[in-house]
Amino acid sequence: MAMTAKERKRQQREREREREKALDIKPYTMELAATERAAIAEAAKLRGFEDQTEYVMALVYKDRDMSRKENVCTYPDCRCPFDMGPDGKCLVGNPRKIEVENGTN
Structure with a gap:
């Protein structure tokens, strides 16, 4: 028997919750001024990132790796x-x- 749209949506939400639990995903909120948001959006776009979060995380990882090498x-x-x-x-x-x-x- 074919699944209904409701059943598919429920299964999809269930898989998302399982994935978030497995990865220990938690929300992270920052208060940014309009100029800061604009700077992030512009820099992400210039570097080819479609997702600004990925751009910010790339900066964090790069900084972490440099700090490890320096310290x-x-x-x-x-x-x-x-x-x-x-x-x-x-x-x-x-x-x-x-x-x-x-x-x-």
């Missing part, structure tokens, strides 16, 4: 007051350079 543990050449922990972890919490290069952190 690495350089032990024993660092100037922090700690020695390397017995488990080979930085006691300040910075990733080791090799971890960043290999993408393990």
Whole structure:
């Protein structure tokens, strides 16, 4: 027996809820001025993004990756007051350079 439009819509909503639950999707709201929204829209369009959220997330990921490369543990050449922990972890919490290069952190 064929499904009705209502049944298809219900199944679609169910799949969306399952996907959101599996990905732990939560809303994220920002208060932006009109000029800020316009700047995001313009930059996203210039870079070929159809979705402004994807553009903003691309900026976040790029910044995160650059920060990880800049803020690495350089032990024993660092100037922090700690020695390397017995488990080979930085006691300040910075990733080791090799971890960043290999993408393990």
